[in-house]
Amino acid sequence: MGLRVVRDDGGPVRFRHAFVRALLGAVVERPGALLAIPGMISMLVSGQSKRLGDLLAGTVVLQERIPHGKAVPVTMPPQLAGWASTLDLSSFEDALALAVRQFLNRIQELSPQTCERIGNQLAASVHAVVTPPPPPGTHPWAYLSAVLAERTARAQRRAEHTARWQFAGAPPTQPAQPWGAQQQWGAQQKAAQPWAAQPWTTQPTGPGGDVAEAPAPGPFVPPS
Template sequence: MSLPIDASEEILSGEAVAIDAQPIGFILRAAGAIIDMLIGFAVYLAFVFLGIWLGEIGVFDDATARIYQVAAIVISFLVLPVTVEVAMRGRSLGKLAVGGRIVRVDGGAIGFRHSFIRGLLGVLEVYMTLGSVAIITGALTPRSQRLGDLVAGTYSQRVRVPALVTLPPMLPQGMSEWARVADVAKLPDRLARRISQFLSSAAMLSPAARVRLADELAAEAAPFVSPIPPVPSETLLVAITAVRRTRETRALALADDRAERLTGRRVRV
């Protein structure tokens, strides 16, 4: 038995650290979309009033007025949203208000192609249907993706989330000598993630479940550790995590120091 994890929604870094890439909720996404819709309509009304004024002073004839009207629609509901989204790297005024940003399904930044597809389909599903198509598709998809997101391969990611207070794992008392000689290899990403989740939520588990999960995770981690100390499974998991963290931090510090020394030599040359 293991802790429930939705692997399809999980993005892991190279050291099995889960990137906080939560999709924004349906209600917040709808609120952001309404803000962007109102801005689009406001820009269009500004074009309309400008067109009426230009018509009154004789600048436009009938043919020019029709061209102007089409241009106003295209600029207000397609060009402006796409330009803003590209310039702000997946954000808009509505998304800023609700703390969201459009990203690719793999968590990467979007480009012009993604924004153009979203904007083009947005004219249909957001403006021409007053958001009804977007509401239906958003309510039926796990990440609240509208039709444009499904075609472009994007979703709205939450970027304003409460900071998680995490305490670094401390080596259990009495295991310093073991840590000095222990060979602790890098754990598989999924296993490292499960151990991290278990340690962070162990206090909320029932005693029996806590012991059972600790035993199972310790058994899976055992092939990567030598020697195995005669300690409870949960203590072993804490020790493994602490040793790996300490050694990886030290390795990163050495790599940074080496890079600085190499850079300094190149500058002097």
């Protein structure tokens, strides 16, 4: 069933925890003279739905995994494909989409009366947030299936587009280096190229207009 018993602090149970749970279950909570009423009352009162054995042993039951069901793929009714392409699904939230998907997956398990009642309720909820309205005479099952199929198709197209863009990639960019790394790199460059440590300019000197190379002025100001 995908359930696991752990201590209140999340650790594994010991022998005494299992013994207390089993003892209370056999004496008080099993159907008998008390009809398991104390256990049901404790589960209703407890914030974590603990039975008496869990309360006394200091344990809690967790749902570790959910059994996998057979999901039925949602199909687009052919007569609604053109209309579905014009839908505005910006207000169709994930919670409502999940409810519609669960209903469509269990539609074969429900009675006709229950199926009609839940289908009409979900169709009204979807109709309130999705435009334009369906063509006249559309069955609620077909309407819900078309809206969900269109939403799924658009999500798949967006995912494929994003995957293609990421696969094409962009020119790699060099990560910004911290200031200390930049200073260290500059010192290494100057050590490797002493001639590049100080920029030079040419200035005219002498009466003949001869030119001589002199260092360019820098930010350094000699003391007075």
